[in-house]
Amino acid sequence: xxxxxxxxxxxxxxxxxxxxxxxxxxxxxxxxxxxxxxxxxxxxxxxxxxxxxxxxxxxxxxxxxxxxxxxxxxxxxxxxxxxxxxxxxxxxxxxxxxxxxxxxxxxxxxxxxxxxxxxxxxxxxxxxxxxxxxxxxxxxxxxxxxxxxxxxxxxxxxxxxxxxxxxxxxxxxxxxxxxxxxxxxxxxxxxxxxxxxxxxxxxxxxxxxxxxxxxxxxxxxxxxxxxxxxxxxxxxxxxxxxxxxxxxxxxxxxxxxxxxxxxxxxxxxxxxxxxxxxxxxxxxxxxxxxxxxxxxxxxxxxxxxxxxxxxxxxxxxxxxxxxxxxxxxxxxxxxxxxxxxxxxxxxxxxxxxxx
Amino acid sequence: xxxxxxxxxxxxxxxxxxxxxxxxxxxxxxxxxxxxxxxxxxxxxxxxxxxxxxxxxxxxxxxxxxxxxxxxxxxxxxxxxxxxxxxxxxxxxxxxxxxxxxxxxxxxxxxxxxxxxxxxxxxxxxxxxxxxxxxxxxxxxxxxxxxxxxxxxxxxxxxxxxxxxxxxxxxxxxxxxxxxxxxxxxxxxxxxxxxxxxxxxxxxxxxxxxxxxxxxxxxxxxxxxxxxxxxxxxxxxxxxxxxxxxxxxxxxxxxxxxxxxxxxxxxxxxxxxxxxxxxxxxxxxxxxxxxxxxxxxxxxxxxxxxxxxxxxxxxxxxxxxxxxxxxxxxxxxxxxxxxxxxxxxxxxxxxxxxx
Numbered sequence: 238x239x240x241x242x243x244x245x246x247x248x249x250x251x252x253x254x255x256x257x258x259x260x261x262x263x264x265x266x267x268x269x270x271x272x273x274x275x276x277x278x279x280x281x282x283x284x285x286x287x288x289x290x291x292x293x294x295x296x297x298x299x300x301x302x303x304x305x306x307x308x309x310x311x312x313x314x315x316x317x318x319x320x321x322x323x324x325x326x327x328x329x330x331x332x333x334x335x336x337x338x339x340x341x342x343x344x345x346x347x348x349x350x351x352x353x354x355x356x357x358x359x360x361x362x363x364x365x366x367x368x369x370x371x372x373x374x375x376x377x378x379x380x381x382x383x384x385x386x387x388x389x390x391x392x393x394x395x396x397x398x399x400x401x402x403x404x405x406x407x408x409x410x411x412x413x414x415x416x417x418x419x420x421x422x423x424x425x426x427x428x429x430x431x432x433x434x435x436x437x438x439x440x441x442x443x444x445x446x447x448x449x450x451x452x453x454x455x456x457x458x459x460x461x462x463x464x465x466x467x468x469x470x471x472x473x474x475x476x477x478x479x480x481x482x483x484x485x486x487x488x489x490x491x492x493x494x495x496x497x498x499x500x501x502x503x504x505x506x507x508x509x510x511x512x513x514x515x516x517x518x519x520x521x522x523x524x525x526x527x528x529x530x531x532x533x534x535x536x537x538x539x540x541x542x543x544x545x546x547x548x549x550x551x552x553x554x555x556x557x558x559x560x561x562x563x564x565x566x567x568x569x570x571x572x573x574x575x576x577x578x579x580x581x582x583x584x585x586x587x588x589x590x591x592x
Numbered sequence: 593x594x595x596x597x598x599x600x601x602x603x604x605x606x607x608x609x610x611x612x613x614x615x616x617x618x619x620x621x622x623x624x625x626x627x628x629x630x631x632x633x634x635x636x637x638x639x640x641x642x643x644x645x646x647x648x649x650x651x652x653x654x655x656x657x658x659x660x661x662x663x664x665x666x667x668x669x670x671x672x673x674x675x676x677x678x679x680x681x682x683x684x685x686x687x688x689x690x691x692x693x694x695x696x697x698x699x700x701x702x703x704x705x706x707x708x709x710x711x712x713x714x715x716x717x718x719x720x721x722x723x724x725x726x727x728x729x730x731x732x733x734x735x736x737x738x739x740x741x742x743x744x745x746x747x748x749x750x751x752x753x754x755x756x757x758x759x760x761x762x763x764x765x766x767x768x769x770x771x772x773x774x775x776x777x778x779x780x781x782x783x784x785x786x787x788x789x790x791x792x793x794x795x796x797x798x799x800x801x802x803x804x805x806x807x808x809x810x811x812x813x814x815x816x817x818x819x820x821x822x823x824x825x826x827x828x829x830x831x832x833x834x835x836x837x838x839x840x841x842x843x844x845x846x847x848x849x850x851x852x853x854x855x856x857x858x859x860x861x862x863x864x865x866x867x868x869x870x871x872x873x874x875x876x877x878x879x880x881x882x883x884x885x886x887x888x889x890x891x892x893x894x895x896x897x898x899x900x901x902x903x904x905x906x907x908x909x910x911x912x913x914x915x916x917x918x919x920x921x922x923x924x925x926x927x928x929x930x931x932x933x934x935x936x937x938x939x940x941x942x943x944x945x946x947x
Contacts, residue, residue, distance in 0.1 A: 521873055
């Protein structure tokens, strides 16, 4: 198989949530077929995918059949079991590569890797047990955040430690799993860079956006971030270094803290990213198409921004306001087709143009 | 049923070609489900629709089941048999309405209706037989074009008559079907307006584009058309009059000739239109979403243009250039997922931003 897919080829997507759904639409736009793998027959991506397999990520037969049915495999989430990846990689290329997953699946590995690259992270210490946590709190100080090394997202698997006395409760709150203690970062803003790297090694980044979280979940991203041109350039170059060091293929999200002394890397996500949803209405080629182009071995497209935008997530029953929001002519609405809204569940988002 | 659909409601689309495909994607973006009706199991819209029925447009049982499975029905082509529409309308609303189809399905009805509205068409005469054609040629003069009253598209069902002596051959060429003879219009440009009207009666039009045809098939649309602001305003107002007179709901394409003496209506199409594909990369809300919003009873969105664009169709084996075209950073590629390219078949299009 040539590394460059032809129109009519099939991209397999592990995970059929809203990110998989928007990736599937981008692939269809380019004349590529999509086969989604997701345990849930009602997953959002199912509606817009040509084919789907609904089975567990530990179902070897289903995974082998899925791999055989597609030309390349990508994913919408980083917490994919190693065994799943082994089964697929035996048959088909996985893009972005295993290395990107290895680094980003484990917070300790990720922070160590980022520091070895010469980038700055929050002070951190590995925590394997309660005694280790006490030592880490002594070293890092408080306030701090205890985070499980694996399987965290949207604030899950995290506990704040305001004073050393709260360490025991935090350890219980995260279920006593292997963890990392992160020191407090006194940041001015949180920004993110959505970067892409093609199979040919070319890098393209979207303008940095400024993020605001509520309850550990991204609430809004504003483009452009209110930072200097110089800092925006630094942020983009930093993302480019990460992409190149990983020999990355696809779209990657880099969350950064802006501090008085420079940029601090919060975390990286080897996939399209919630803080890049604004690109759907602010650029010619959005993050989803950029990812599909990269994974297909196609040239990256033009991600220049043509307007200012605030992206706002619709979480839980906020989705009830969707129709009213759509009446605002500055608003583009994106809903994920989820039948049931639950607290904290991402149901959709709006991109609001700022004139 | 409320006239305004809720997210999660289902839109039925008659016809699963590329227009149906792009409508399906727009509906999914808004959290609406899509059920496509098309005889061809390999139709382009199938890949991105939640459900599909593959049966003939004369299959009453399948049509009734389709209507029962959806909340509202729209269509991607105007040549839908009357019996099909009767069966569906007995169960579900059809948007745009029967009146729009009645007017636009028959060239004679359409031209008569447009003139009664006070608009200017090319000189025309009804032709029912060879003798009638001779009388029409005498009255209208040559050069002229003989067009079947029904079922014409992309230059099919048309024959040019350069001199009166060619009338017999033209009559044979169109198969002796009921026809209209159109007099020659000496036009400076051909433009089109893509207009939309909501269930609430509000009208929104995209900027007029300038069209160039090759072999009777649209080849390019350039936005903006090279016309004065005053003329662009006239064209938009004219489209608005048509939309309102038809009590229209959805997107409508109006093809116009620009002549020394003003605007002449060529034809109207009660659907999203090839000359509106540029909106996918030149506006916040494109023609497909605008149509879905209207059909769903939702407010229309903002169709303001944010850049200049040339849309170019990829016809037949021109699709082979798709990957090379995608390497141009000014180009957004849209392919329809058709397995087989044939001469004259629309395989995709590109929107090229002009800086």
